[in-house]
Amino acid sequence: MEETRLVQATWDLSQCKFKISGDGMKVLLEGLREGVFRGIKCPQCGTVYVPGPTFCRKCFIDIDEVVQVSDEGEVETYTVELADVRGNPVEEPTISCMIKLDGADTWLIGVVEGIDWQKVHVGMRVKCVWKDASERTGSLSDYTRFVPIGD
Amino acid sequence: MRNVAIAGVGYTNVFVSKRKDMNAPEMIAEAVDNAFRNTNLRPEDIDAIVIGNMQTFEGVNLPHLWASEHFCGVGKPVMRVATGGTTGMSVVHAAYYHIACGLYDTVLAIGWEKQSEGDSQVGLTGIVLPEALALVPLGLDMTGKQGMVFSGGGSTGAASFQAMSYLAKSGGTIEHIDKMAALERGNAALNPYAHLKVPNCKPEDIAATPIVSYPLRFGHTCPTSDGATCMVMCSAEKAPKIADKVAWINGLANCASEPTTGNLLEGLLTDPAEQMPAKIASKKAYEMAGITDPKKEIDMAEFYDGFAHQSMMWSERLGLFDEGKAPEMLDKGVMNLDGEMPVNPSGGVLCTNAIGASAMNRVSECALQIMGLAEGGHQVPKKVRNALAHGWGGLFQYVTVTVLGDTPRKM
Ligand SMILES: [Zn+2]
Numbered sequence: 001m002e003e004t005r006l007v008q009a010t011w012d013l014s015q016c017k018f019k020i021s022g023d024g025m026k027v028l029l030e031g032l033r034e035g036v037f038r039g040i041k042c043p044q045c046g047t048v049y050v051p052g053p054t055f056c057r058k059c060f061i062d063i064d065e066v067v068q069v070s071d072e073g074e075v076e077t078y079t080v081e082l083a084d085v086r087g088n089p090v091e092e093p094t095i096s097c098m099i100k101l102d103g104a105d106t107w108l109i110g111v112v113e114g115i116d117w118q119k120v121h122v123g124m125r126v127k128c129v130w131k132d133a134s135e136r137t138g139s140l141s142d143y144t145r146f147v148p149i150g151d
Numbered sequence: 152m153r154n155v156a157i158a159g160v161g162y163t164n165v166f167v168s169k170r171k172d173m174n175a176p177e178m179i180a181e182a183v184d185n186a187f188r189n190t191n192l193r194p195e196d197i198d199a200i201v202i203g204n205m206q207t208f209e210g211v212n213l214p215h216l217w218a219s220e221h222f223c224g225v226g227k228p229v230m231r232v233a234t235g236g237t238t239g240m241s242v243v244h245a246a247y248y249h250i251a252c253g254l255y256d257t258v259l260a261i262g263w264e265k266q267s268e269g270d271s272q273v274g275l276t277g278i279v280l281p282e283a284l285a286l287v288p289l290g291l292d293m294t295g296k297q298g299m300v301f302s303g304g305g306s307t308g309a310a311s312f313q314a315m316s317y318l319a320k321s322g323g324t325i326e327h328i329d330k331m332a333a334l335e336r337g338n339a340a341l342n343p344y345a346h347l348k349v350p351n352c353k354p355e356d357i358a359a360t361p362i363v364s365y366p367l368r369f370g371h372t373c374p375t376s377d378g379a380t381c382m383v384m385c386s387a388e389k390a391p392k393i394a395d396k397v398a399w400i401n402g403l404a405n406c407a408s409e410p411t412t413g414n415l416l417e418g419l420l421t422d423p424a425e426q427m428p429a430k431i432a433s434k435k436a437y438e439m440a441g442i443t444d445p446k447k448e449i450d451m452a453e454f455y456d457g458f459a460h461q462s463m464m465w466s467e468r469l470g471l472f473d474e475g476k477a478p479e480m481l482d483k484g485v486m487n488l489d490g491e492m493p494v495n496p497s498g499g500v501l502c503t504n505a506i507g508a509s510a511m512n513r514v515s516e517c518a519l520q521i522m523g524l525a526e527g528g529h530q531v532p533k534k535v536r537n538a539l540a541h542g543w544g545g546l547f548q549y550v551t552v553t554v555l556g557d558t559p560r561k562m
Pocket residue numbers: 042043044045046047056057058059060
């Protein structure tokens with residue numbers, strides 16, 4: 001008997017109706033249209049979430065204070081994808097970073113470009129590269145990548 | 152509350168990539184048979200069964216019912232536990248509660264996985280898919296770089312964020328991860344039930360493997376294994392009837408933090424290398440076991456290390472070394488099989504990963520080390536009085552801890 005058999009099938013993802021009700025995500029997206037990052041701050045512990053939940057995960061109270069944070073921040077950790085899923089080396093490695101924007105307490109996942117991957121380090125300062133104002137639509141694709149700025 | 156003993160362990164004859172000669176229930180039965188063989192247990196002694204495997208990995212929804220005749224479960228209370236990577240230890244904890252509360256005397260705890268019959272990556276995708284699909288209408292391009300970054304490239308991709316953060320905090324290097332992996336692959340070669348065995352493995356052998364997701368190499372990652380483990384757990388009263396040698400569960404705890412991977416929806420708050428739940432759970436478990444100085448009183452440890460940097464990280468977060476000291480301890484040989492604090496003498500999850508059994512094997516290996524029954528040369532040379540077993544999983548944020556001893560704790 002063959003060890004592995006393949007059965008062709010499709011998965012209709014339109015049947016998966018996962019939703020975001022999040023007002024915090026709405027705050028983020030509206031900000032992105034204007035070219036800024038906005039989150040929600042907890043009045044009790046001061047934690048700034050980007051994007052914000054509508055309750056503080058530490059204090060377990062409802063929160064709704066909208067605050068703007070910087071579009072510059074620090075690389076907290078990173079990885080570099082040097083190979084594709086089949087293990088073949090890629091020509092242009094993707095540098096994936098966890099970035100803490102100045103003024104925020106949360107980490108945002110972002111691609112960093114414009115630097116040799118071997119020079120990337122934890123603590124590196126980066127800045128967001130925005131789409132042109134005319135192209136921004138209030139979408140997660142309004143910011144495309146981050147680039148290093150002087151330490 | 153009553154004390155609970157581990158009176159015996161049965162493993163499948165092997166842990167391998169593909170167990171082609173039997174199906175999942177038969178594989179579970181092999182571990183159960185071996186537990187009977189290794190103890191004086193009779194089928195009528197069994198009061199209840201707790202069993203667990205990873206959700207979705209085999210593509211079978213109710214595997215515990217499919218296999219009930221094969222683990223002596225017909226007509227008896229059966230509970231299935233599934234908590235991701237920690238499943239095997241959650242099963243042990245559930246079995247512990249069955250006995251400690253006084254309702255049952257003798258319980259079989261079974262952890263298993265037959266990864267070759269399903270698609271683990273599809274199972275893992277299900278963890279992040281709801282969030283990703285919810286973000287697609289908001290502009291997340293799943294096919295582009297942003298999407299790849301978001302999905303983290305599977306488990307290794309997400310673990311590499313943790314590895315890099317750990318290295319930056321501890322001052323360790325990628326060479327330390329090579330060394331840790333080599334140590335465990337070498338230990339596995341002495342364990343007849345390990346999957347990936349490399350006798351006398353050298354850091355250079357690991358360093359020669361390709362990078363999967365920097366800083367993690369292929370040699371730093373665990374395999375996918377088929378295998379099962381069955382532990383016989385019982386009350387102090389029953390223990391002498393079932394086995395000559397027993398180990399005692401003297402402390403246990405679990406703890407979760409918020410997810411430390413994904414969570415683009417509501418802002419990621421936690422460094423995946425911080426592992427606060429490991430600190431909280433181990434503190435509780437040590438207290439329960441009456442251990443005041445784990446650095447001195449714990450004789451060996453088995454960690455859930457899907458990735459080699461984690462053995463260093465866990466040894467710090469679980470209080471066996473000071474923060475940032477593990478790379479130095481590794482260099483000094485402290486973590487070796489014959490060192491002062493042997494870590495993963497079995498080779499760990501890094502070398503054998505039948506997921507539902509993985510966290511259980513941490514407990515069973517500690518129990519066998521205490522009983523002096525670890526086979527094939529991986530018994531640590533020193534006397535083991537107290538041992539630490541650790542499980543990890545969830546969205547990188549769920550930790551289980553079990554402290555075992557050669558004598559029962561004082562109530
Ligand atoms: Zn708060």
